[in-house]
Amino acid sequence: MADWTEFFLAATAFLLSHVLPVRQAPRRWLAARLGERGFLVAYSVVSIALLAWLVVAAGRAPVVVLWEAAEWQRWVPNLAVPVACLLIGFGAGPPNPLSFGGRGAGFDPEHPGITGVSRHPLLLAIALWAAAHAVANGDLAHGLLFGAFTVFALSGMVAIDRRKRRQMGEETWLSLASSTSLWPLAALLNGRWRPRGLVDPWRLALSLLLWMVLLALHAPLIGVAPLPIGVTARVVKSGTLVDQQPCSTPVQDSST
Structure with missing residues (x-):
């Protein structure tokens, strides 16, 4: 469970960042100090930063395979x-x-x-x-x-x-x-x-x-090249994260 700590922390922070500011009392308090436009800008920046952290944390979490990569x-x-x-x-x-x-x-x-x-x-x-x-x-x-x-x-x-x-x-x-x-x-x-x-x-x-x-x-x-052609990426294979060569090259499982 300890290996999941960062993922759960990031998920909790992201959830709280969307729950607390939209409640009337916290929103009024923040808007009074930042201004409405400042509040919206700050809210957007924090949301994007926490989303990036959450995605990165998911990549660092223990690998539990649901389906094989193709x-x-x-x-x-x-x-x-x-x-x-x-x-x-x-x-x-x-x-x-x-x-x-x-x-x-x-x-x-x-x-x-x-x-x-x-x-x-x-x-x-x-x-x-x-x-x-x-x-x-x-x-x-x-x-x-x-x-x-x-x-x-x-x-x-x-x-x-x-x-x-x-x-x-x-x-x-x-x-x-x-x-x-x-x-x-x-x-x-x-x-x-x-x-x-x-x-x-x-x-x-x-x-x-x-x-x-x-x-x-x-x-x-994120640490993953998004394009499916001519790039190297990381994919789930047989319970581990392995390097994937360009799509013209077969994926080699590092566990074999």
Whole structure:
């Protein structure tokens, strides 16, 4: 159990960092001293730092194999994360009274933008990121980490919808949400929403930049090269972490 200490400490710190500041009394105390903008900046920086620690701690935890590693699994996050970056790039900032922290001013129910894809693009991005990384990491620590994030994000989407309906009232909520989706692209598939206009090039560039930054920082911060071709990474194999050569080269188990 001692070897799990860092993982549990990081998980506890991350949980407390999200539970305590959102309570009214601690939030008012912090906002009074930091200002609302300062509070949000500090909250974001601390959250990112603790998330990085939690991911690193999961990599240091004892290896308990849930499933054997395969080369195709590494493609899953490499396909899902660019989509998550698009959701973040287009979901951060625009008016969206239907999700957490979103402003209502300027929101047009007839032209809902990213909310036509999902009312909660940032939570959907977290769910995609976490679920994809759960597939690519077949050990217990990463299963707990990414599984918890996936459940948190998806259940949060449903919970926010319920809370917003109560706060706004059924009629107001339905009028605002008429062309939007809870689950990805539901409004498009059933004909309630059709994309209009050109894609914002600045937000597209921001999404691409975010993806490139994540790729560049993944190896130095997390210790694992993310690309599945022409790189060396660490994977779970027969109960141990072993080096994986480029995907054109078979993986050699160090235990044999």
